[in-house]
Amino acid sequence: MILLTRAEEIVLLAVYKLKENAYGVTIREQIHQDISRYWAFGVIYKTLKKMRDKGFVDKISGDPVAERGGRKKYFYRITPEGMKALEEIFNVHASLWGDMQPISMD
Amino acid sequence: MKNYYKSPLIARLLIKLTTSDEDYEEFLLDLEESFVLISQTEQGVSAARWYWARVLESLPALMIDRLKWRMIMLKNYLKVALRNLRRNRVYSLINIIGLTVGLACALLILLWVQDEMSYNRFHENGDTIYRVVNRRTDRASTSSQAPAPLADVLLDEIPEIEEAIRFLFRGKVDVQHDGQFMGSWDGASADPEVFDVFSFPFLEGDARTALDEPQSVVVSESLAKACFGIEAPIGRLLEIKGDLLTVTGVLADIPGNSDIQFDFLRPHLSNVELVKYDRFIWNWFAFHLYVKVADGVDAVSIDEKIGDFLNTYRESSKGNLKVFLQPLARMHLWHLDGGGPIQYVIIFTVVALFVLALASINFINLSTAMAGRRAKEIGLRKVVGSSRAEIVRQFFGESVVIVALAGFSALLLSFLALPFFNTLSGKALTINLLNLNVSGLFLALLAGTALLAGLYPAIMLSALSPVKTLKGEKGVVSGKTGHRRFGMAGFLVVLQFTLSIGLMISTTVIHRQLQYMMNSDLGFNASNQTFVILPESVGRRMDALMALKQELIQSPHIAEVSGRGPTGRGGTVEWEGMTQDANTVEYLGNHVKYYFVDGDYLSTQGMNILEGRFFDEGMASDYQNAYVINEAAVKLWDLEEPVGMPFSLNRKAGTIIGVYQNMHQSGFKEEMGAEVLYMEPSTPWDNWAGLSVRFIDGSLKEGLADLKATWNRFYPGQPFNHQFVDDEIRQAYGMERHLTSLFNVFTGLALFISCLGLFSLISFMAERRRKEIGIRKTLGASVLQIWGLLSRKFTMWVVVSNGIAWPLAWFAMGRWLQNYPYQHGVEWWIFPVIGIAALVIALLTISVQSIKASVANPVKSLYYE
Numbered sequence: 029m030i031l032l033t034r035a036e037e038i039v040l041l042a043v044y045k046l047k048e049n050a051y052g053v054t055i056r057e058q059i060h061q062d063i064s065r066y067w068a069f070g071v072i073y074k075t076l077k078k079m080r081d082k083g084f085v086d087k088i089s090g091d092p093v094a095e096r097g098g099r100k101k102y103f104y105r106i107t108p109e110g111m112k113a114l115e116e117i118f119n120v121h122a123s124l125w126g127d128m129q130p131i132s133m134d
Numbered sequence: 135m136k137n138y139y140k141s142p143l144i145a146r147l148l149i150k151l152t153t154s155d156e157d158y159e160e161f162l163l164d165l166e167e168s169f170v171l172i173s174q175t176e177q178g179v180s181a182a183r184w185y186w187a188r189v190l191e192s193l194p195a196l197m198i199d200r201l202k203w204r205m206i207m208l209k210n211y212l213k214v215a216l217r218n219l220r221r222n223r224v225y226s227l228i229n230i231i232g233l234t235v236g237l238a239c240a241l242l243i244l245l246w247v248q249d250e251m252s253y254n255r256f257h258e259n260g261d262t263i264y265r266v267v268n269r270r271t272d273r274a275s276t277s278s279q280a281p282a283p284l285a286d287v288l289l290d291e292i293p294e295i296e297e298a299i300r301f302l303f304r305g306k307v308d309v310q311h312d313g314q315f316m317g318s319w320d321g322a323s324a325d326p327e328v329f330d331v332f333s334f335p336f337l338e339g340d341a342r343t344a345l346d347e348p349q350s351v352v353v354s355e356s357l358a359k360a361c362f363g364i365e366a367p368i369g370r371l372l373e374i375k376g377d378l379l380t381v382t383g384v385l386a387d388i389p390g391n392s393d394i395q396f397d398f399l400r401p402h403l404s405n406v407e408l409v410k411y412d413r414f415i416w417n418w419f420a421f422h423l424y425v426k427v428a429d430g431v432d433a434v435s436i437d438e439k440i441g442d443f444l445n446t447y448r449e450s451s452k453g454n455l456k457v458f459l460q461p462l463a464r465m466h467l468w469h470l471d472g473g474g475p476i477q478y479v480i481i482f483t484v485v486a487l488f489v490l491a492l493a494s495i496n497f498i499n500l501s502t503a504m505a506g507r508r509a510k511e512i513g514l515r516k517v518v519g520s521s522r523a524e525i526v527r528q529f530f531g532e533s534v535v536i537v538a539l540a541g542f543s544a545l546l547l548s549f550l551a552l553p554f555f556n557t558l559s560g561k562a563l564t565i566n567l568l569n570l571n572v573s574g575l576f577l578a579l580l581a582g583t584a585l586l587a588g589l590y591p592a593i594m595l596s597a598l599s600p601v602k603t604l605k606g607e608k609g610v611v612s613g614k615t616g617h618r619r620f621g622m623a624g625f626l627v628v629l630q631f632t633l634s635i636g637l638m639i640s641t642t643v644i645h646r647q648l649q650y651m652m653n654s655d656l657g658f659n660a661s662n663q664t665f666v667i668l669p670e671s672v673g674r675r676m677d678a679l680m681a682l683k684q685e686l687i688q689s690p691h692i693a694e695v696s697g698r699g700p701t702g703r704g705g706t707v708e709w710e711g712m713t714q715d716a717n718t719v720e721y722l723g724n725h726v727k728y729y730f731v732d733g734d735y736l737s738t739q740g741m742n743i744l745e746g747r748f749f750d751e752g753m754a755s756d757y758q759n760a761y762v763i764n765e766a767a768v769k770l771w772d773l774e775e776p777v778g779m780p781f782s783l784n785r786k787a788g789t790i791i792g793v794y795q796n797m798h799q800s801g802f803k804e805e806m807g808a809e810v811l812y813m814e815p816s817t818p819w820d821n822w823a824g825l826s827v828r829f830i831d832g833s834l835k836e837g838l839a840d841l842k843a844t845w846n847r848f849y850p851g852q853p854f855n856h857q858f859v860d861d862e863i864r865q866a867y868g869m870e871r872h873l874t875s876l877f878n879v880f881t882g883l884a885l886f887i888s889c890l891g892l893f894s895l896i897s898f899m900a901e902r903r904r905k906e907i908g909i910r911k912t913l914g915a916s917v918l919q920i921w922g923l924l925s926r927k928f929t930m931w932v933v934v935s936n937g938i939a940w941p942l943a944w945f946a947m948g949r950w951l952q953n954y955p956y957q958h959g960v961e962w963w964i965f966p967v968i969g970i971a972a973l974v975i976a977l978l979t980i981s982v983q984s985i986k987a988s989v990a991n992p993v994k995s996l997y998y999e
Contacts, residue, residue, distance in 0.1 A: 052164030069161055070192025074199055102160045 030082070032117045038063060039075045040114060043085055043104050050104045051090075076104060084110035141169050142182050145189045153196045161192070207524070208531075214511070215532040222504065226536070228894045229497050232887045233540035233583065236493025238547040239883055240579055242555050243486035245563050248571060250479050253391045253466030258333045259426055264433055264459035266298075266423040267470055268444055271454050276470035279419040280444075284457070285325070287447055288423075292439060294431040299328050301394065301422040302402065308669055308853065309398070310373040311361045318669065318853060319357055319397035321374065326401050331426045332394070338368050339383025351400040352383035374400070390562065393466050394422075416448045425459070433459045473953060478873065485877075488633045489884050490579070494587035495626045496891035497533070501591035503623065503898045512595060513603030525596035533588025541580045558875045560868060623895065624931055630888040631935030631972065632942070637881040638968045639943035640950075643960055644877055647951065648870045650958035651802040657795040659740030660860040662693075662834055666825045666841070667855040676816040679825065682848050686827065689844070691837035693828045696734035699814065700823040703727050707810075709771065709790075710780040725770060725807050728783060729823070730814040738826045739797065746777035746792030749813050757815040759788030765796045767808030783810050799859070801866040805955035827856075885972075889979045892928060896980045900924060900987035907987055908995035920988030925980045932976045936969040 032040060042058035043050040050058075052069060055076075060066050079085045090101040106114075150158055165188060173181035219226045257263060266284065269276040285298035307321035329341035336344075337355060344352050351372060358367040358381070367381045379400060388395050427436065437458045444455040460470070467476040512525060520528075548565055556562055567573045668674050676697075683695045705726055733751035736743070744765065749756045761781050768776050773790075781790045796806045814820075829837035845854045864871075900907070907920055915923075944960055951957045 052160060053168050068191035068195060069164060069188055070195030073161065073192075074195045077199070101163065 030113065030116075031120065032084075032113050035071070035075045036079055036084070037114075037117050039072060040079060040084060040106065040110055043076075044106050044110075044114060048103070048105075051101050055104070079110070082109075082113075083107055084113050141166060141185050145186050148193075149189055149196075152193055153200065161196075165189070207528075211528045211531055212535075214528075215535055218508070218532070219536075222507075225500050225504065225894055225898070228890050229500055229536055230540045230543065232493040232496045232890050233537060233587070234543045234547055235883055235887060236490045237540055237544035237579060237583065238551065239880060240486040240490040241544060241548050241565075241576055242551065242563075243482050243489075243880070244575055244579070245565065245572070246555075246559055246561060247479050247483055247486075248575065249391065249561060249563055250467065250475050254393055254462050256333065256389065256392070257331075257462065259331060260462055262296075262427050262429060262431075263331060263462040264425050264427065265462060265465055266425055266440075266457060267460050268455045268457045269470075271456050277419065278422055278460075278470065280421055280423045280457075281416045281418050281448075282421050283415055283447070284443060285421075285423055285425075287443055288425060288440060291443075292436060294428050294436055295425045296428055297327050297331050297426040299325050299331050299424045299426075300402065301328075301424070302420060303396070303422065306855075307374060307398075309357070309361065311371070313373075315851060315853060316357075316361050316372075318855065319354075320395055321398050321400070322396040323400045323402045328399065331424065334388060335386045337384045337386055338366075339381075341383065344383035345399070345401045347380070347382070348401055348403075349377065349379050350382040351379040351398050352385060353381055353398045354385050354387045354396070356387050357397045358384050372398075374398070377403075391466075424462070427459075433461065477950075477953075478869070482876075485637070485880050488637065489880060489887065490583060491586070492630050492633060492884055492887045492891070494583055495630050496887065496894065497536070497587040498590050499623050499626055499891060500894050500898070501529075501533070502594055503895060508595065509598055509603040512598050513600040516600035517604065522596045526592045529592035529595050530584075530588045533592065534584050537580055537584040537587065540583075541576070545576070558872060558879065560872050624927070627888075627892065627895070627928070627931045628935050628938070630891060631932050631976070632939045634881070634884045634888045635935055635939035635968060635972045636943045636946070637877070637884050638972065639939065639964055640947055641874070641877040641881045642964050642968060643943075643947040643951070644870070645874050646961065646964070647954065647958045648867060648874050651867060651870070651954075651956065652864070654798075654802060654956070656798045656801075656863070657742065658797040658799070659828070660799075660863055662829045662831060663738070663859045664827050664829075664838070664841075664856045665859060666827060666845070667857070668822060668824045669853055669855065672849045672852050674820055674822040676814075676820045676822060678848075679820075679822050682844065683825065685844050685848070686825075686841065689837065689840040691830050691833040691840055693830045694734060694738040694826075695828075696738040696826050697732045697822050698735060698824065698826060699730040699821060701727055701729045705784045706782075707771070708782045708785075709773065712771075726767070726783070726810055727807055728810040728812070730812050732813065735811070735826070738828050740828075741797060742795040744793045744795055746790070748792055748794070749811075751813075756791070757813045759786075760791045760812065761788050762792040762794060762811045763790055764794055764806070764809040766806045767810065768793055770808045783812070788812070799863075801863040802956040803866055803870075803954065826859075885975065889975060892976055893979050893983065896924065896928060897983045900983050904987070904990075904995040907990070908992035911988075911992040912996070917985070917988045921981065921984050924984035924987060925977065928980050929973070929977065932973050936972065940965050940969070 038059055039055065042055045042062065046054050046058055052072065055072055056067060056069065059072070076085060076087075080087055084107055085104045086107055088103045088105060090103050092100045146162065149161055153161060165185060168188075169181055169185050172184055254260065265278060266280055266288070267276055267278045268280060282300055285300050288295050289298050302323045304321040304323070306318035309316045309319050309321075324345070326345040329336070329344060339352065344350060351374065353361075353367065353372070361367070361372065362370055367384050370381050372379050372381060385399075427433065440457045440459075443457050445451045445453045448455075460468075466474075467479060468474045515525060515528075516522075545565075545567075552563065552565060565572060567576075668679070672678075679697050683697065686692050686695045703726070705728065707726055731749070733749050733756075735741070736748040741748070743762075746762075748762060749760060753760075761783065763776065763781075767773075773779060776790050776793050779790045781788055794811075797809070798806060827837075827841055841856075842854055845852075903924075907923075910920060910923075944965070947960050951960065
């Protein structure tokens, strides 16, 4: 079992949620929605690259699009291994947190 | 779309520099998309700010990733580089030795140059200080000496001139303390504001007020030590020229790189000195005048205003003097009438770069020659994904490693060679790495060499095609590209030998010129002769001098003694049948040098009388109105029948009784001028300069001892100063002697480096053609044929080098010789002799390897497992 790091988990979830439309800009926005802060592009690319090496995401170069002045886009898509890794991390979270009462601050 | 703003170019460049190609494109595209959106809704400035912020916050993550890979590759590069160094031990060693020698040479020479350039630059106001000089417009000769009142006029008339300082240099002056003679020291006087302008460092005393009192003196540390020892010098008294002066300041000894030198400085004897000469004051060109101008004032604008000052203010002016300013910083390197040390600075800088270039050429040639061995490595690197830039970086890095190694050993070598270099150059240089100038210079040298030597091989090697190299295709390195490369190697070897041969020819010419000047007939006998300088303190009366002379003659070791007066320069000369106009007469008079002698001067000097006779002490009339002149005077004044011709010097009428052969008493560096000798009857104001003493051959030591003993008996406690005449002449050639020895060394090293390069090239070639040579031998080629095969090309290169070097050297040395009034000329035989010598040396170098290769047993080279 390979556990995802927190950064990988956040980025991979964003890619998963974005489905067909996951690329640099949208991933960054999604992460912002999820955790309420903007990440540096560099950090996102670095994490994506690591996960590509592990086989959790694929990088696909899309067709040239008008909004980019006729240049192409690089899309990321989650692989079955990526899905498995997400499932695993979900299970880990569930078993870690499952029988816990909400932590009170007092 | 309201507005469209372009994303910041610099930010984009920054991404390109710090990120890998793949990330780069994606990053740029994503950024661009958001940027366009933002710039549509917001102001362009904030969009740009957004862009910058995204780029900067991303850098750490992107760079760390990339640096990690860099480090891994660097480790690999270093490993491969060290393996290569070790595998090609001989070649690596040749490379490093060559570069070491080249770098050390360049460092030492450039230190010398730096020292020459540093002259007079230590004054804080240096940029605004100028020397006031004047040029004779009717002939190109410039003088730095000016009359005293010019300073006042400059201050009054030109508001931009803030200070004007007059120096009067007095040469060696006797200094006494408590009635004790403390030696003769370099003395000068100056205006009291001198230290407001020049920043000579004060150890004690107040620079601003030091010279305010007329009876004050500022002394150098050495003088203070010599007179007062460890006691505090301030307020003590010194007796100088009969005046009692109070020491008001102590200066650190004036650094060697100052052209203004003195051991003590006193105020002008203002009223006495300046007014005593009242009538002549505008004609007494004895002061060295410096001005400080206001900040930011252009000297040219002042030049325009002061140009005619010496013509308008001098009553006796001929309107032929033009005053102008020379920057203090230029004073040392540029002599007023052209030339000066700047020539040597240029020559040596060029030589330094030559030597370094030679070493770099070896490096280039060897690295490219060995490309064949590394073709596979390069091919493989490319196949597994190295970009060309990476390969360039790798090979360049290897060069940097080698240059750094060589730099380190060059530094060691320079430290070791420094004492020797100082002896050769007559300087006292140090290598102080803490000095930013020195370490900066050295680093610049290293960087320059690394670029020069490393870039070409890196670019050439990275261009190899991976497919061809890996297929083992013939001709990747030795075929087409190889041909081109060999063309390059040939070109570089020719360059090397051209430089070496050129240097050898130049050295020989300089050497021959020096020899010529040292061995030419001086017109008198300079050996075994010394000149005893009479200090003022002994009085310079004739009767006392003659008594001393009579006493000296008694010594069995002394052959001749004669007295002479001080040398006068420039005067009025007239002779019968003179046709020149007033201006020319002044010109002719200005070139005359005259002094009085006694009757024994002829035999003491070993002069040659060409016409007429010398003075006869027995003839009373010879004391009154007889002149003896030299050949140069006859020529300058164009005299047809000099002997018996009525002649007057400074309005004292007489007759020329004889002509003597030119006496080159200060050597052959200066053109011989007109000289006039006369005799002076004894008078109450006698002013003899000294005695010439000739010792009997071979008893110089004993004679000198006798001379000193007699001196001490006559003048107990008085300084005994003497100067051997031949020493003095040798000293006049100091620059040439230093130049010759330095050139000798650097030429030797240049040749050595070139031969190293040749040696490594031929060894490499012989090694690569081992099989070919083996086959040729089995098919019947003789040793001589093989030798010829290997040597032919190299020999041709050296011959071509000769062809290029000869005219260049001939031209350059012709120019250099123009500095000398007496030239030996560039002898034709030098060229073939040096050419053949270079060829022989090159052939010997080649033959060591080519003979080894040609006698090798072919079985060994052809045997294959």
